[in-house]
Amino acid sequence: MSATAAPNLTAELDPSGPMTVYNDLIAQGSLKEDDFQRTIIETLQEMHDRLLTYTPEPIGAEAKEPEKERGLFSKISSIFNKKEEERLAKEAEDARRAAIPKGLYLYGSVGTGKTMLMDLFYNSLPRSDKKRIHYHSFMLQVHGRLHKLKTTTHQHEDPVPFLADALAMESRVLCLDEFQVTDIADAMILRRLLEELVVHRGVVLVTTSNRHPSELYRNGIQRESFLPGIAVLEDNCVVKCLDGGVDYRREKKTYFQSAKPMDKSTAPKAVSDAEDAGTTPPQLAMIEEKRFFWPLGSDTKKEVDEYFTQIRNGNPVQERKMRFLGRELVLPHTAGKIAMCSFNELCAKSLSAADYLQLAESINTLILTDIPKLQPSTLHRNETRRLITLIDALYESQVKLVCTADGPISEIFGGGSGAHLADEDPSTMGQLTPAQRQMMDDLGLNDVSQVKKSPIFSGEEEKFAVQRAESRLIEMQGPGWGL
Template sequence: MPNPEDSISRKLEAMIVAGTLTRDPAQLVIARRLDHLSSELAAGRAERKSNALGWLFASRKNEHPPLKGLYLYGGVGRGKTMLMDLFFETVPIKRKRRAHFHEFMADVHERIFMHRQKLKNGETRQADPMPPVAAEIFAEARLLCFDEFSVTDIADAMILSRLFGELFSKGCVLVATSNVEPGNLYKDGLNRGLFLPFINLLKAHADIVPLDTTTDYRLAKIEGLPVWSSPLGPDADAELDNAWKLATAGLTVTSAEVAFKGRKIVVPKAAGECARFSFADLCEKPLGAADYLAILSHYRTLFVEHIPHLGPERRNETKRFIMLIDTIYDHGARLFASAASAPIDLLTAKKGTEGFEFDRTVSRLIELQSKEYAANHHAASAVS
């Protein structure tokens, strides 16, 4: 059973006492619900361990009602990801998986492809890939935790009902966060009628709970912090570290990967909607605007450290940096950075196309530091 000292409620209280979290009654209510779910998951594990025929009894209808998960929705910056991460850390079961929803679906599509290859090669007679794919996933994780549940891809929309129908029938438990209530998932999407059965399935197997708090804590934490720290050195490093610490307070910081066109973009540090890179990670590797857009589909705030002066010897890096800033700006994302100098002095020689385009980059870097841009970013995130 969970240790009461390790409960989400206790952890929130400790963070409040330490001054790293503002007391919010709505968050505490959700924490208690998640603590209860954690206890139920642990009790189910203990029961199965003590009963060699637990799998048989669990499969009989009405013997054990299916355990309902939780679908938590609300505006950005309300603490949804923090609460789910604390739940994932504290729930005392081994078969659990926490993933960004789009990463999970990329994995599902890969498993479906591999199954069809086996069918083609005569390695299986099972024509329908969904039952074996769901069985594989459930064998690895009884609990699935998804951050930023958002359905935008028609291929995902078409398989969700069948996939989760299989998973829920096996006893899989879902905990997810989203900016929208289930009824608005895949809104106005192509062939949405085929997706609607999934919404009903979700409501049957997860409690739908709004996080009723009007405060955007993420905005409050980073409001007024330096966005562009220069010149490079201990002071700039400290400013960026402090901004990162505040923006990710209460979240689990890990490395991550963004799947894109059959390859993976490494994210050295990620927490919630924040990702942290070095200039070398983003601009000294063969990445382009599509790669940056793929990153921003997962993370709305980028931290980029150690941006150097950009001279003629760094022409390719300069082109990528221009594309990076254009992508961040065009999609209303946020940027925190440490750099060798102020934006206007970053390019050491204004020659050719890059010299002309960099004037636009300087203008955008200046605007990215404004309070108005920050406010618009959070307003846009709230409706995305």
């Protein structure tokens, strides 16, 4: 499994576009008719049709033609015709920009189907120069490649244009899931990278987010420097809101993971016979399975230990050490591609999105034990962020998640309203934690009042993330998830 792979919502690529696939899923009963989603599908279908004939200009060295030697008369003429040349150059640039299809910036509440719709578009687009990746994974790659450029081939040059060349040559259609900007380092890179990719190299961006572009990095440190990046998004993407007020992940009988048409050409005869008879095919009869155990205690521990014994099918339990990027992650209990770890082992240690993405790529089932109720205190702030990041990584890779916790999902994150966040804890108002002060030092910042307003510290961004994490946890309990 890959952390950057799109969930497979189509059995076969359908070049007619996302509208056909969407209608088929509704006809099968896999999705419900939703007027809000349909308006987005119509936009995606138009983009799909434009991209079928979109031929972007060459990148980098391929785009450069040797300049012909000009004679004296030509040089003198060019001086007098400079304004005309500038006019023609502007017309050529305007024509180039007009030929680039607009992308889509899709935002809205959690669980409304943003990722599902983007994946329908991606899977039905018959282009080889396309890429679908989660925002966290994308930024990890960007930072890593920039570092390599700075320390190797382009030590004394601006590395961003070279990175943009490489990214554009890899994909001219870039689908970014869960676009968010909470980190000043990301904001400063994205400000320029978006312009280099979208404006100068004709990359078509399709992205999902919880925020309108104008709300990105709101109150962030040095936000005014990021505003050109927002302008690129608004000028080069159709901005649409998908917010019908329904969180489909919380509806017990609706799971996007099961929204997949059956490929009858490869289906067993028993499935075809069942469909012909109007009954439920064996492969589509999802079985409800308990995956979230609570409260914590000896009975719950015994139940989940028995579950682990059952699903490992006799494979020996052993410690496993994962090494990557000069780091080591120890998984104390593994059996094949199944891992069982405690909350403290994965969320109380200084692990990052890169660690969780690597973990998600290496297993197909995680049993996460002893999740506490995260109290309204800065003591749990880092643990909360790590749990959210872990859930995102597992969700993106379609990893089966089994949990034991001190309470139901609705109580894990302080009631789901963001009440666990430090700025809402009266005992910490006006104060910065040691971690926050360390970040101030790392960024070279001195103005505490400015820092307290930043979404990095205020917890404003985490309110969206908490809602998404709860919604995803619920969906991951659904029948068929991770199979």
